[in-house]
Amino acid sequence: MERRALLALAAALPTAAPRTARAQRRAVRLIVPAAPGGAIDVLGRLYAPKLAEALDQTWVVENRSGANNTLGAAEVARSAPDGQTFLVNADIHVMAKAVMRNAPYDPVTDFTPIARLANAxxxxxxxxxxxxxxxxxxxxxxxxxxxxxxxxxxxxxxxxxxxxxxxxxxxxxxxxxxxxxxxxxxxxxxxxxxxxxxxxxxxxxxxxxxxxxxxxxxxxMGPNRSSRAPTIPTAAEGGFPDLNFTLWYAIWAPKGFPDADADRLNAAVQAASRDPAIAARVAEQGAEPVTEDRAAFTRFVAAEAERNGAIARAAGIEPE
The missing domain is CATH 3.40.190.10 (Periplasmic binding protein-like II)
Incomplete structure (x- = not known):
């Protein structure tokens, strides 16, 4: 009887072990470098459950606000590129050196661009x-x-x-x-x-x-009128072409995050952005979902950093 019991227990172990491993796996942290309730926080909390489901993980959202969004971003920059920590931030992310004296990271080279979530x-x-x-x-x-x-x-x-x-x-x-x-x-x-x-x-x-x-x-302040307010003209219609300033929100990983994992996460973000329920919630924030591959987002980030940095310097905007 004892031998039969031991054999039955041994047979059960291979199926029980993966469940235990999943239960003990660390949760993925999505750092929001802003206070709860704002657009960055809302979008982060909207996408996190979808990404967790798609990737068979547990995601938790953590707010680390302060210093023009640089405190939370600095925490992600210091993190290991092991898929356990990500940053969700707005366009202000690429302006870290322009808004903070002695910024502890480079907003372009110290992060791996993953995906843009939305434009507003x-x-x-x-x-x-x-x-x-x-x-x-x-x-x-x-x-x-x-x-x-x-x-x-x-x-x-x-x-x-x-x-x-x-x-x-x-x-x-x-x-x-x-x-x-x-x-x-x-x-x-x-x-x-x-x-x-x-x-x-x-x-x-x-x-x-x-x-x-x-x-x-x-x-x-963009190239097209908004479907949410179609009667408001563009700046170009008012005599000021090329005043194209659009808010955007995105996800980054620390520098060194593997390309294959980054592409997989980008695909999960794109799938979430195509979900009608997600799109409706994004619209409630006055924004529109974006679907683009990681290469396109990487080029976009580099172009935004260069353009916005030049505008800041021309305007005499000094880091604080």
Whole structure:
């Protein structure tokens, strides 16, 4: 009887062992370098379960906010490229050297680009009682006639809205002061209140106030009108072509992450972005999913880093 019992136990072990290994496997960490509730956090928490399911893993989202998103990114840069730690961040990631003195990492060479998740259009808005009707030409004329009457709210040093504002003013020949805030929400709140007159803001964040008349929309800062707000013209339609500033969100691994594993994760991200339920949730954030292979994303990151760095230097944006 004892021998039969031992044989039965031995026969059961090969099937039990993999389950034990799976149960004890470390969870994959997806680092969000921003506070909970923002677009980066929402998108990270939206994609994480889909990626975990596709890759037969457990993913947990961890918020490590601070220093213009560089604290969380630095943690990922220091991590081993073993597939246990990833970064989800916005376009501000490639501006680390422009916004932080002695940044502890290079945002391009110290990371492995995995996949872009989504793009989100930006819009130039104004306080309706402090800015003129008549579109961008009327706004520029008013800013030149009364330069001390206007200021721009800015969500963060080196952020896409900051770069768009600097580029717009350079081309328009205006010199309104740019006031830095700690994030999009407080900056928009001050424009709605009239404490600042203008802002280049994410369309998803500004659209409710545009629709109820608390903000005046001047232009989409991209090549095309938005399907969510088709009546808002582009900057090109207002006489300012090539003002193309779009928010984007993506996933990176530490430097040295194997190419085969990176391609596999990129494919999982693309599959998630094609899921109608994911696309609908992304749209709720005022964004659109992106599907592109890893080579295309790598080229995109390099081009964005070069262009945005040049804009920051021309605008005199100094690291803090």
């Amino acid at each position: 259009p930006m819009v130039l808005v104004g306080h309706p009682r402090s800015t003129p009707e008549g579109g961008v030409p009327a706004l520029v004329a008013a800013m030149k006639a009364n330069p001390n009457r206007f200021s721009f709210a800015n969500s963060g040093t080196g952020a896409m809205g900051h770069l768009a504002t600097a580029s717009f003013q350079s081309r328009a020949g205006t010199e309104a002061i740019i006031v830095a805030y700690r994030g999009t929400a407080p900056a928009l709140t001050d424009v709605v209140a009239g404490n600042a007159q203008l802002m280049v803001a994410p369309l998803g964040s500004a659209l409710p106030q545009i629709q109820d008349g608390r903000l005046r929309a001047y232009a989409i």
